[in-house]
Each structure stands twice: as structure tokens, then as C-alpha cells.
Amino acid sequence: MRTLLVLLAAALAGSLTLFAFAPYRLFWIMPLSLAALADLTQRHPQRAFWIGYVWGLAAYTSNFNWIYNSLHDVAGLPAWIALPLVLLLPAYLALYPGLAMWLSARVTAKPWQRWLLAFPALWELGEWLRGWVLTGFPWAAAGYSQITESPLAGYTPLGGSHLVTYLVALSAGALALMVHSGWKMRAGLLVAALAVWGNGFWLKSVEWTQPQGKPISVALAQGNIAQELKWSPENLEESLRVYYQQVATTRADLMLLPETALPLFLDDLPSGYLSMMEGQAQRAGMALATGVPRRTNDGRGYLNAVVALTTPGRPFFAKDHLVPFGEFIPVPGLIGWIYQFMNMPMSGFSSGGVNQPPLALAGEKIAFNVCYEDSFGEELTGPASQASIMANVSNLAWFGKSVAMSQHLQLSQARAMENGRYMLRATNNGMTAIIRPDGExxxxxxxxxxxxxxxFAQGRQGLTPYMRHGNMPVLIGCAALLLLAMLLGRKHRP
Structure with a gap:
């Protein structure tokens, strides 16, 4: 019975993390939830793995509940298949907090070494690993919960979301240690925590990059085409009409249309349609780019592309970091049969390649990324360093009316802060937004x-510390702290 109660407490702490992220943005829940996890592990170290695993299972199931919308409501997968698949991702991701807690309990027995050295380092290394292994899935990493309301968000331009994740875990470790310490230790931990959080508040006021040129007027189209209609041949004419009308009635320096806004291959669009779109944009003196599938040069594959329609030669950006099971099938021989139950067109995209150059539009250099790609901070720093503005085009109609689009907006806010650039978001049904370099x-x-x-958006120049160094300083620092905890733990082991 005691074990059940402990695991239920861990599940409750994990499930509450849903409210730490957008759209709720109660950032303080995350360090409290991790502190509760640490406290449970300190009291029951023999159950450390399962405490961490159950916490992760509850956290990721609650945060990614929209996967069911995608598989069942939109793609049409029967519930008897969709429900187990919804739990499959959280069941895998929960291994990382489970292992982090198991190792924290075994690296060292001294509480201060465990919660101030080992735990924050292990938690961050686990978050990094789950954002990398099997192409990665970094959504709902602890650091994102702090963007942009928390003082800890001020550290984002220095070490990216991973540094913020580490500081959240460190704060949680300090809170857990306070419960098991005397008043002197508590006072010292409180002063240190106030210093870290206060410094973060000050860092939020630092301007890491500089304005370049004059602001430009921008227009971001949101067509709100239902996913079940988007690829329907019967709805093709309506989709093309919606975006043509939006272009024809808009006046701006730069206009962006969402991911796959035009639901045909570029060279299969009706004769004259692109010329009409270009003509409308050019008469308004407006640079225009749109999301549209495009065949590869050899004709053997196809790309999830953004094409600059008003630029000579129609240069394009093609999505590189594809969504497994959504945009490509990792092991078709094993799971390909599932797709016969789903309405999921365009599930075989090819990668566009890393470090593609920005597109020149409206006198600016725009570093594009498509949908899921802005989950991966370090992958975007190279193109952003060559660009003056960043842009994300997305289609989140796959996830229905859920928190997914708000969570995705929060990821884009983190990318804007990491790179000190405006981030323009053009989406099919939300959240279309203009984000400033400070993430607001x-x-x-x-x-x-x-x-x-x-x-309006303002081009920027210069590099943030994160753009210069990426994740490596944080990862090396965490590895060093973990090694120190192991050496100290071994020294004091009887």
C-alpha cells in the first residue's frame, strides 16, 4: 500500500506539469514538481527508478494528450490502435526521468551531493538525450516551462533552453534539500537561489543583438483549412482560392503563407496560378513565400518546402528534421501496415539537408524552419547566424483543438531568445504570431x-553566446558535476 501511495504521489506531481507550460504558463509548478519528485526519491531511494518513471509517464501523457487527436480524430485511426500508440511515446520518454532518479539515488548517499550536484546534471543530460536519441523529441523539457514569464528565462541567450532546464532542476534540488536540512543550510540555499533567480531577472533586460536597417511590415496568413479537407481533391479549389484572396487583399513588405498552404506539388499547381499570385504580390511591392510540397531535383522524392515566389529562380528552403511516423516511416516493414487505417498523405518526405542558407526577401535574410524543426535549438543557430530574421511555417491542424499549438508557440519563443532574432510564425490554424528577440x-x-x-519586424545582427557555443558548455559542465558527485560519493562510501 505504501508503494502505491508513493507512486500515486509521483504521478500527481508529474501530471501537474501540464499547467507549467503554455497556454497556462504557471512556470513555478515545474520546480515544485521536480522538488516533490526529488523528495519522494530521498525518502524511498530503493524505489527511485519507478518513482521517476511514473512521474515521467504521467507528465508526458498529460502534456502530449493531443497525440490522440492526431491519430484518431484527424488521421482516422481506430481507437483500439490509437490509444496504445498514445501511451507508447510517454512510456518510452519516461525512461529518462526514471534513469535520472535511479542514478541520483546511487551516485552518492550524501543529500547535498545528490540534489545539488548529481540530480541537476543527470536531469539535464537526460533531457538532452531524449531530444537526440531516435531523432529526438524534446517537447515539454523543463526549461521550456520558464519561457518567458520566469526570471530563469533570462539565461536562454547564454546557454539555450538546456541551461534553463539545468537551473530548474538545480532549484528543485535545492528545494528538496531544504526539507532535509538545518536552518543554516536552508538559509544558504535560499540566498543562493535568490541570487540565481535575481540574476536571471536582470539578464532578461540585456540586449544581445543589435537592430539592422529599418523595420519592415509583415503579413502572416492563417487559412484555417481543416486537416480532413486539406488534401481532399474536392477542396483543392477552395484552398487555392483562400490563399490567393489573402495575398490579393494584403499590403506589406513581406508575406508568408503556412506549411503546405498550397496542397499540390509545386509543378502540379493549376496553370497560371503561381503567376497570378506573384503578380498580385509584385503589384503591391510585397515579397511572398509559401509552404508547398516540391519534388526533389532528381524527381525521385519530395520535400516539405518553403518557396520564395517573388524571388528570381524561386529559391527554396526544405525541411530537414522530419517527424518520424508522420513525415517518414522509420521501419516500414514493421509498422507500415498501420497506415492502411489512417488518412495520412505526404508521409514519405525527404530531408532537405542541414545548414541551408537563408532566403533573401524584402531586403532581409530569412532563416526558415518548418513546424517541428523549431523544437531543436542548436540545429537552428547556424542558419540564424547568417540571417536577420527567423521564420517558422507550420500546420498544426493535425492536433485539433488542443494545447499543442500553444506549446509550439512557446518553443518558438525560446528560439527567438536563443538567437536574438524576430521569429515570424505563419500557421494554418494557430498560433500565428510575431515574436520579438526577447521572446515576448x-x-x-x-x-x-x-x-x-x-x-512589424526588425532585422537583427550579432550573435548571442548560445549561437557561438551551442549546447556544449552546458553538457560538459553537467558531465563534470556528475563526475565530481561520483568521486565524492566514492570517497565517502564506507
Whole structure:
């Protein structure tokens, strides 16, 4: 009975993390949840793995509940297949907090070494690993919960979301240690925590990059085309009409259309359609780029591309970091049979390649990424360093009316902070937004509406510390702290 109660407490702590992220943004829940996890492990070290695993299972199931919408409601997968698949991802991801707690309990027996040295390092290394292994899935990493409301968000330009994740875990470890310490230790930990959080508050006011040129007016299309209609031949004419009309009635320096806004291969679009779109944009003096599938040069594959329609030669960016099971099938011989139950067109994209150059539009260099790609901070720093503005085009209609689009917006906010650039988001049904270099939202369109969001963006130049060094300093630092904890633990072991 005691074990059951302990695991239920861990599950409760994990499930509450849903409210730490957007759209709720109660950032303080995350360090408290991790502190509860640490406290449970300190009291029951023999159950450390299962405490961490159950915490992770509850956390990731609650945060990624929208996977069911995608598989069942939109793709049409029967519930008897969809439900087990929904649990499959959290069941895998939960291994990382499980292992982090198991190792924390065994590296050293002294509480201060365990919770101030080993635990924060192991937690961050685990978060990094789950964002890398099997192509990675870093959504709901602890650091994102702090963007942008928490003082800890101020550290994002220095070490990216991974440094923030480490500091959240360190804060949680300090809270857990306070429960088991005397007043002197508590006072010291409180002063140190206030220093870290206070410094983060000050860092939020630092401007890491500099304005370049004059602001430009931008227009971001949100077509709000239902996913079940998007690829329907019967709805093709309506989709093309919606985006043509939005282009024809918009006046701005730069206009972006969402991911696969035009639901045909570029060279299969109706004769004259692109010329009409280009003509409307050029008469308005407007640079125009759109998401559209494009065949590879050899004709043997196809790309999830963003094409600069008003630039001579129509240069393009093609998505590189593809979504496994959604945009490509990792092991078709094993799981390909599932797709016969689903309406999932375009599930065989090819990668566009790393470090593609920015596209020149409206006098700016725009570093594009497509949908899921802005989950991976370090992958975007190279193109961003050559660009003055960043842009993400997405189609989140796959996830229905859920928290997924708000969580994705929060990821884009982190990328804007890491790179000190404006981030423009053009999405099919939300969250279309203009994000400033400090991560704050300058303008956002109401989700599930058809509109064109208009505002201004300013090109930026210069590099943040994170752009220069990436994740390596944080990872090396965590490895060093873990090694120190192991050496100290071995020294004091009887």
C-alpha cells in the first residue's frame, strides 16, 4: 500500500506539469514538481527508478494528450490502435526521468551531493538525450516551462533552453534539500537561489543583438483549412482560392503563407496560378513565400518546402528534421501496415539537408524552419547566424483543438531568445504570431480563425553566446558535476 501511495504521489506531481507550460504558463509548478519528485526519491531511494518513471509517464501523457487527436480524430485511426500508440511515446520518454532518479539515488548517499550536484546534471543530460536519441523529441523539457514569464528565462541567450532546464532542476534540488536540512543550510540555499533567480531577472533586460536597417511590415496568413479537407481533391479549389484572396487583399513588405498552404506539388499547381499570385504580390511591392510540397531535383522524392515566389529562380528552403511516423516511416516493414487505417498523405518526405542558407526577401535574410524543426535549438543557430530574421511555417491542424499549438508557440519563443532574432510564425490554424528577440509576443492571431496577421519586424545582427557555443558548455559542465558527485560519493562510501 505504501508503494502505491508513493507512486500515486509521483504521478500527481508529474501530471501537474501540464499547467507549467503554455497556454497556462504557471512556470513555478515545474520546480515544485521536480522538488516533490526529488523528495519522494530521498525518502524511498530503493524505489527511485519507478518513482521517476511514473512521474515521467504521467507528465508526458498529460502534456502530449493531443497525440490522440492526431491519430484518431484527424488521421482516422481506430481507437483500439490509437490509444496504445498514445501511451507508447510517454512510456518510452519516461525512461529518462526514471534513469535520472535511479542514478541520483546511487551516485552518492550524501543529500547535498545528490540534489545539488548529481540530480541537476543527470536531469539535464537526460533531457538532452531524449531530444537526440531516435531523432529526438524534446517537447515539454523543463526549461521550456520558464519561457518567458520566469526570471530563469533570462539565461536562454547564454546557454539555450538546456541551461534553463539545468537551473530548474538545480532549484528543485535545492528545494528538496531544504526539507532535509538545518536552518543554516536552508538559509544558504535560499540566498543562493535568490541570487540565481535575481540574476536571471536582470539578464532578461540585456540586449544581445543589435537592430539592422529599418523595420519592415509583415503579413502572416492563417487559412484555417481543416486537416480532413486539406488534401481532399474536392477542396483543392477552395484552398487555392483562400490563399490567393489573402495575398490579393494584403499590403506589406513581406508575406508568408503556412506549411503546405498550397496542397499540390509545386509543378502540379493549376496553370497560371503561381503567376497570378506573384503578380498580385509584385503589384503591391510585397515579397511572398509559401509552404508547398516540391519534388526533389532528381524527381525521385519530395520535400516539405518553403518557396520564395517573388524571388528570381524561386529559391527554396526544405525541411530537414522530419517527424518520424508522420513525415517518414522509420521501419516500414514493421509498422507500415498501420497506415492502411489512417488518412495520412505526404508521409514519405525527404530531408532537405542541414545548414541551408537563408532566403533573401524584402531586403532581409530569412532563416526558415518548418513546424517541428523549431523544437531543436542548436540545429537552428547556424542558419540564424547568417540571417536577420527567423521564420517558422507550420500546420498544426493535425492536433485539433488542443494545447499543442500553444506549446509550439512557446518553443518558438525560446528560439527567438536563443538567437536574438524576430521569429515570424505563419500557421494554418494557430498560433500565428510575431515574436520579438526577447521572446515576448508582439502580435498573435486568434486560433481557429481565417485571417492575415499584420505587424512589424526588425532585422537583427550579432550573435548571442548560445549561437557561438551551442549546447556544449552546458553538457560538459553537467558531465563534470556528475563526475565530481561520483568521486565524492566514492570517497565517502564506507
Amino acid at each position: 509576443i508582439a502580435a498573435v492571431a486568434a486560433p481557429y480563425t481565417r485571417q492575415v496577421l499584420q505587424g
